[in-house]
Amino acid sequence: MKYILLLLLVPFLVLSQTDAQKEAIKNRDKYLFGTTRLQKNFVKTIPFEYGVNEEIVVPVQIGGEIYHFLFDTGATTIVSQEIKDKLELHELFSNEMVDGSGQIEQMPVYILDKLAFSDIEFKDVAVIASDFKKFGSLFCEKIDGLLGTNIMRTCHWKIDYKNRQLIMSDKKIKPSKNFYPIDFKEGFSGSPLLTVYMGGYSVIMLMDTGYNGGFSIPDSLFFKSEKLRSLPYNKGYGNSTITLYNAKPRQKYLAAIDSVYIENKRHLVKNGIADIDEGETFLIGNDIFEGFGEVILDWDKKRIYLPETVVEEDDKYNTFGFGPAYDDGTITIALVWEGSSAFTQGLEVGDVVISINGTDCQNIDRKKWCALVGLIKNKETKTLPVTIKKKDGTEKGYILKRGNLFE
Template identity: 30%
Template sequence: MKHKVILLIVLISSHIYSQNIDLNIGKVTSKKYYEEIGFEFIKDKIIIPVSIEGKEYKFILDTGAPNIISNEINNLISPELIQTIPVSDASGKKENLKVVSVKKLMLGNIEFINTATLVYDLNSNPIFKCFGIDGFIGSNMLRKSIIQIDSKKKILTITDSQKKLSLNKKESIKIKLIGNQSSPYIWINLKGLDNGKENVLIDTGMDGLYDVSKRNYQIFKEKEIFNVTGKSKGASSLSLFGDVPVNEHYELLLPSLKLVDTEFENVVTHTTNDNNSRIGAELLEYGIMTIDFKHKRFYFKSNSRKINLNDFGFGFTRTLKDEKLIIGFVWDQELKSKLSYGDEIIEINGKPVNICNLITKNIINKNDKTLKMKIKPKKGELFEISINKKTIANSGSK
């Protein structure tokens, strides 16, 4: 059979999006700068120290978003108001947010001035509240810089000169900066029985390796690229503005994903409500990422040229609702008779559920083969369940 190729170009929306104002405002005052900044890498979140008006804060590095500060910082520094605009998050939910001009923000000794920044009540979202963060460093502020992220050393390097970094052009591809916040997009290659290419957002604020948007999958499913391994009605994790709507989504097995010159085999992913597919911060577990916004190149120095993931998890996903941990999607057909969307998870592996511990710590490790839970169903009495992890060999996938 001759493999067919399908191309998919995505040119709209991102993790946080507004079409009403250009957020590419502000500049770097420093020249010929180079700074190495230590960071915390917690559950695929890159948390870096940021200084505003002499006070240090904790920000998430998120290339899928613009700059954001908390209400508390906004009230403290009283920045100039630019405009109030409607903003959409990854799930499509909208809120009106202030856009302000932050007069000065420091990353190490690098000074960024008059940066367009959204203001949001981060404490209203339990995920951000548990991480104790004060804001986001987004792509609009980084659009004239080069950033290199080394998760093994936990070092973020920021510079304006390629010569100050050890870069190999053979380990790179072009970036396209899209939209009003300079969101970085690259092409990846997908392969099943057929081949495909997809334009994806590099989103360092996203958990996981690769999410495929449901909209994109509807195009790809005309070809034999993905294998459907599960279908379920439920909800995924929280977006910026809270709960996401209940929808039907798919669990998919992608035999091969090639990014730059690294091939990931047996990639398990799920469709999302976002308009775009995304590459997330899990990529950092497999090598060093460099995003050269200034010259529009993406570099990935991989630990290995071929990586077999082969991990279906436990056949369901978890999410938060009303500050409770609940069942999100149930992919495994046998589990559907036991678990349903909205069932509350009371206990995991003998320990009562603590939301912040679950969000910020590895309560369930990748090496765990069995998961024991105590469940409070929407109807009925408490029960306990033990679930074995699935792999390609025992998933029934072809």
């Protein structure tokens, strides 16, 4: 199970007023799409780290220093507040931005003179600045920013999940014979939008490698659709997502989907699990593309290429039924699913975790926290002893059992 889902989605928002639309498009074309690549005739292979929560982390060079960025097809480029302050970036303009939870805020936009990925330099990179300290509850290392679509659309890419590497080139990356093309449209900030068929609906889904789940469907559609509501679904409470703006704990849902097809009616996924979330955006994340093993992105022809295979998502939600969160040495219960072992034994959002499997979790460091996340996610771990401190200060031990939320 995904204990904390990473959802970072920051497209420039086109406003409904005509004048605001024109201004947003003008700023996008001049600044966001004004990023240029300085080198030619290259093919680069860049290893990436695939974190315990299945996020793609790559090294980026800014001002002679190396930083860790998330490779995110669902966002424009973002830097930490520390980078923005160190480089003394000046605001160009501000625009309304929407994150993956649907929250909207007015955000300033800056220009970064240069950014290098591998040894390929990008000039005049429009960036947003954000406080990345709050993402410490997810990552096993410090994350300094997002490598977004205003950089990606200047190159050709292959994401090789099997070998944990990115291939970047200024020339087309030729797909193998067993790959097939899928046309996409660009979202306002350049993110790939794919036509997907599920539950009797044709929907536009954003390819979001900043989202480590499989599918995400807006709750506004799910509960209005008789066809979708008829799917098996499970309810929980808490916060399973981390977004650019702070999302609050709320009712959460998971739905089991028999089959999902892409535009040309080829099978995409069988027995998939979808997160039912607030907001209006449909997402496809790393959980699906990792199942294919490889994906090629071609912004020139506006196509992605996927292997001829079917992703089987069976057994994805065999879980103890809770999602932990880590903050400054303390682990808490962030999410509980109804019907699970955690739920039936009385774990609640906000409970403090004293120990897991005999490991003391008080003042725990990030390395031990990440090892525990790996233990919890490992399907070979069938039972899990935990000690919990309840809100009234009492401590109690539990033996949690792994189970399927949809059985």
